[in-house]
Amino acid sequence: MSFDVLERSHPISFDLSEDQIMIRDSVREFAARHIAPDVIRRDMEKTFPHEIIEMLADQGLMGIYHEEKFGGAGFDTISFCLALEEIARWDASLALTVASHTSLGSGHIALAGDEQQKTTYLVPLARGEKLAAWCLTEPGSGSDSSGLKTTAVKQGDTYLLNGAKTFITQGSVGDVYVVLAKTDPSKGTKGISAFIVEREWDGVKPGQPMHKMGMNSSDTAEVVFDQVRVPAENLLGKEGYGFIDTMKVLDGGRIGIGALSVGIARGALEESMKYAKERKQFGSSIGDFQAIEHKMVNMAVETDAARLLVMRAAWRKDQGKPFTKEASMAKLFASEIAERAALEAVQIHGGYGYTKEYHVERFLRDVKLMTIGEGTSEIQRLILARELKKEMGYME
Amino acid sequence: MIHFYVCLKQVPDVYAPLQIKDGELIQDSGRMVLNAYDASALEEALVLTEKHGGKVTAVLAGPEKAKETLRKGLAMGADEGVHIVTEEGSAYDSLYYAGLLAAFFRDKEYHFISCGKQSQDTDAGLTGSMLAQLLELPYATNAVGLTLEDNRLLVKRQGDHGQEMIELPSPGLVTCSNDMNEPRIPSLKGIMQSKKKPVETIQASSLTGDGIRSVTTLLGYEEKPKREPGQKFEGDPEELAITIAGLLDSKENLM
Numbered sequence: 001m002s003f004d005v006l007e008r009s010h011p012i013s014f015d016l017s018e019d020q021i022m023i024r025d026s027v028r029e030f031a032a033r034h035i036a037p038d039v040i041r042r043d044m045e046k047t048f049p050h051e052i053i054e055m056l057a058d059q060g061l062m063g064i065y066h067e068e069k070f071g072g073a074g075f076d077t078i079s080f081c082l083a084l085e086e087i088a089r090w091d092a093s094l095a096l097t098v099a100s101h102t103s104l105g106s107g108h109i110a111l112a113g114d115e116q117q118k119t120t121y122l123v124p125l126a127r128g129e130k131l132a133a134w135c136l137t138e139p140g141s142g143s144d145s146s147g148l149k150t151t152a153v154k155q156g157d158t159y160l161l162n163g164a165k166t167f168i169t170q171g172s173v174g175d176v177y178v179v180l181a182k183t184d185p186s187k188g189t190k191g192i193s194a195f196i197v198e199r200e201w202d203g204v205k206p207g208q209p210m211h212k213m214g215m216n217s218s219d220t221a222e223v224v225f226d227q228v229r230v231p232a233e234n235l236l237g238k239e240g241y242g243f244i245d246t247m248k249v250l251d252g253g254r255i256g257i258g259a260l261s262v263g264i265a266r267g268a269l270e271e272s273m274k275y276a277k278e279r280k281q282f283g284s285s286i287g288d289f290q291a292i293e294h295k296m297v298n299m300a301v302e303t304d305a306a307r308l309l310v311m312r313a314a315w316r317k318d319q320g321k322p323f324t325k326e327a328s329m330a331k332l333f334a335s336e337i338a339e340r341a342a343l344e345a346v347q348i349h350g351g352y353g354y355t356k357e358y359h360v361e362r363f364l365r366d367v368k369l370m371t372i373g374e375g376t377s378e379i380q381r382l383i384l385a386r387e388l389k390k391e392m393g394y395m396e
Numbered sequence: 397m398i399h400f401y402v403c404l405k406q407v408p409d410v411y412a413p414l415q416i417k418d419g420e421l422i423q424d425s426g427r428m429v430l431n432a433y434d435a436s437a438l439e440e441a442l443v444l445t446e447k448h449g450g451k452v453t454a455v456l457a458g459p460e461k462a463k464e465t466l467r468k469g470l471a472m473g474a475d476e477g478v479h480i481v482t483e484e485g486s487a488y489d490s491l492y493y494a495g496l497l498a499a500f501f502r503d504k505e506y507h508f509i510s511c512g513k514q515s516q517d518t519d520a521g522l523t524g525s526m527l528a529q530l531l532e533l534p535y536a537t538n539a540v541g542l543t544l545e546d547n548r549l550l551v552k553r554q555g556d557h558g559q560e561m562i563e564l565p566s567p568g569l570v571t572c573s574n575d576m577n578e579p580r581i582p583s584l585k586g587i588m589q590s591k592k593k594p595v596e597t598i599q600a601s602s603l604t605g606d607g608i609r610s611v612t613t614l615l616g617y618e619e620k621p622k623r624e625p626g627q628k629f630e631g632d633p634e635e636l637a638i639t640i641a642g643l644l645d646s647k648e649n650l651m
Contacts, residue, residue: 026583073588
């Protein structure tokens, strides 16, 4: 008799594959050459960097994990996270653009779209020829996203779309909008459906870019849909399944926000290390004072821990395992430690950190979005409390 | 159809911290990169073959680990790769590598061999010229620009008295400076494709030839001597001027 029937578990590996290392190094090189030099100016002028988006598209970075046959690069979520971290290390606005374009707008089409929709819409999006905007939030429905008021009423072979969306990333520069609307207001979340809407259609009214605290060179705007006729073939996924798909899209999106947060935290640490070495007070580098050392060590430990959480969530997604809890944990932790890191980085820089001569004040303004977007920290804790109770048998 | 062979070398990342301890060089072997001069040589070959048609083969002599750098060359756009695998941890001099490459190239057909003018780690700048000598090829060094005309290479090179234009017949060899272009960054597509490109692996021990030997021996490393601190003078401007003028007058090799 043999007891050798237990399947051996896969060994845990913290090594990146050669492909993943190549992607990380390529994006790092790209960021140093094309993203870092002008980032302070872009933040101050609040300009959307179309020219950098074009270069990112050439590099294949606007559809990292989408299938090759639909214009993507065919890599995995881990590679996506590595790329986002490298971009966010310098420019969180740009990383936000890439993340939301890839995982929300394009991501929803990749998740729920049929062959025809993917060919028509996902291909140019994944190639970066067009930009996607995902329209969920409304003035009256944020965290309670199921309370949305936008309606899509079926009339023959079209849906008549009416409503106003706000805080839409790529809202004013987007070409393709994925819009969540109620097709049956009596059914609650099961009455919500998703639609692919083109910017050029009659009644699509993108607003002016909003003035924000940070993330200045990413585009955020209101979008109004006024009697827009959406062909029935642009219903994305099954009617009534829009909200279920939305929850899945958000799970994926949270991994991206986690990776972006890790990038900001790393930027805060690296800039602090550099400054602490250069800055001399009382006859030595301030980085040799224990008070500063401890700050930097805390940043390093927390950044590493956050990265591990993000990578685990990405890995689970790539393995086809459930990842709702892990994505939420990663997003919650990474965003909160990044906020701390940015705050400490400004403190280490002292008066200089308060000026726009240095990167860290931008990090602090940008990072605030991380604990808000794609589910506030409070919503993450709500999700996690539910998951925890489910796991622990708290709920009967 | 022009056929370029570009020689690549893996070198330590110049930004990685180095340490010298008891005459030994300690460096992070995890941070190895493609020699910047070779990257420029490859970029130029890619630009020329994209324009005129042709093929680029990347050749790298180095230990097993250096294969990742060859793959970077393929991800940048080289059509195929050759990895001449040398023993891990051995110290060879420039002549050894030139001899190894010469043995490889002996029976090959090509239009041009292109190398970086030197490598970022040793800065010896010898291998390219030695290789040309061993293969008895016409060659030009320190190219800052290349143009292709009827299978001849017009080499703009940085000389002591300005830029020289040199016509290099085929087959020939050119060594490239790194200020001739900005080497492309591998795209995700390039990275994906690089996995499918043919790579020939040759053990260095299987190559034979007269030149394959090191003739110099690296004895050890020592720290660069620290610069002596400057002198600081304070006081009345007039007196200072006199002091400094006196110093300028008395010290040799000043100004």
